[in-house]
Amino acid sequence: MKQLLFLMTLIAIAFQSCNVGGSGTWKDENIDLELKTEIAALDKQVLNAVFNNSPESLKKVMSDELRKKTDDNIRQMIEKVSGAVQGANYEILNQYYVENSTTGVGNTVMSGISGTDDYIISYKAVNKEMFVSLILLKNELDELLITNVYGKYPEGWKLNILQFGQYRLNGNNAPQFYEMAKADYEKGYLIDAANHMFLSSQLANPANKFWKYQKEGEMRHFYETLMSEVKGKYTFPLAMDNIESQPQILSVYLQRTQEGYFPMVEYLTQIDIQDTVKTKEENDKIHQSIGQVFNGLDKDKAYLFYKAFSEIPNGQTPVSTYGFVKELK
Incomplete structure (x- = not known):
């Protein structure tokens, strides 16, 4: 579809x-x-x-x-x-x-x-x-x-x-994404839980005001509590001070592919986007540390996507970017 x-x-x-x-x-x-x-x-x-x-x-x-x-x-x-x-x-x-x-x-x-x-x-x-x-x-x-x-x-x-x-979406309806988010949360995977609850919220009323899941109130309360916890723990842009080039993570969201949904990490780099050797070296370092920044983001999934920006996008002016795909074992 x-x-x-x-x-x-x-x-x-x-x-x-x-x-x-x-x-x-x-x-x-x-x-x-x-x-x-x-x-x-x-x-x-x-x-x-x-x-x-x-x-x-x-x-x-x-x-x-x-x-x-x-x-x-x-x-x-x-x-x-x-x-x-x-x-x-x-x-x-x-x-x-x-x-x-x-x-x-x-x-x-x-x-x-x-x-x-x-x-x-x-x-x-x-x-x-x-x-x-x-x-x-x-x-x-x-x-x-x-x-x-x-x-x-x-x-x-x-x-x-x-x-x-x-x-x-991807074989799951709103309550199923909710169950996945709860399982993520139990493991301490806050970002994965938030991403799954975002999808759950988008599917919550497939017939608009006429449709309501029996667990709608429970789902909404969990999402609100979860997002409050996420906002209290992470502030974006998020600097990765352990990397000498000082990249800043701008956002993490789910990217749709033919194989399903996988996390996309967008970040700001100080390195020239055209220098693919140095941008790859930096991305390798980011990937090595991403699980320490966002617990579980590099686990229980097939891929992680990254997109490096030369400047913070404002939605109006085109910004140079370069993408990476990491296959997880």
């Missing part, structure tokens, strides 16, 4: 009031097969519209209110998503059918309560019958989630809510 990192688009109908009423929910295999077949045809229309970059086809599935609210931006949105998911396979993550005693009530469906990946989806039901269909678009290690929320109208099922959001 082309890099769709943190893509999040929102299409939804907004309603001001909420009535009081009861509802019943059926999930996955407990849903009537005839109804599932009817929804599958609608899901296929949504998918075809995305794959073929056809906003007009998508509009045929939408409710009147949704068409009105999205008419100005639907073309740009579908074009952006379509270009990112070409060649992807798809499968159903979960489906929920909800019967309400009245309209305008709040609906909440849950995948579970205590599982690592368990989530909650909440929305306002504008129809007595509602159907939530969660579709995963999968390509290599990345997965995009399409959230379709349909309502039953006199003329049939229509799309009330449509969401596109990143569900997995």
Whole structure:
């Protein structure tokens, strides 16, 4: 999948009031097969519209209110998503059918309560019958989630809510990156933990405000505590005084590659970037010391990336750089 990192688009109908009423929910295999077949045809229309970059086809599935609210931006949105998911396979993550005693009530469906990946989806039901269909678009290690929320109208099922959001990166979703970060933290690998929690935070709401992981509060608290600890321990630029050329580390973040995510260490060098012999000698020394500066950064991974800057980048003026790749044993 082309890099769709943190893509999040929102299409939804907004309603001001909420009535009081009861509802019943059926999930996955407990849903009537005839109804599932009817929804599958609608899901296929949504998918075809995305794959073929056809906003007009998508509009045929939408409710009147949704068409009105999205008419100005639907073309740009579908074009952006379509270009990112070409060649992807798809499968159903979960489906929920909800019967309400009245309209305008709040609906909440849950995948579970205590599982690592368990989530909650909440929305306002504008129809007595509602159907939530969660579709995963999968390509290599990345997965995009399409959230379709349909309502039953006199003329049939229509799309009330449509969401596109990143569900997995490099084979992991938000709670899985959270578990990795906790394991890093237990070993004292603060930077690795912070990097994994950054990815976790970017994947935390693949259906925007409608989606919430059961562990969301726990995940957020851990991230905030972790970042407070990281900021208290490291101040950037960070001078490496043990190296005579006095390089300064500017940042450490995860670099995406075809093999996964690996740390990128950016640093400021006083050595002429064009002098590749001396810059390599300096980089070798930095690499030898990096595990002492950032505990664990040189462990439990295949590569470390480095990028030397001739001056601190300001995001506006081009700066000379030189990169290094260190393969870890």
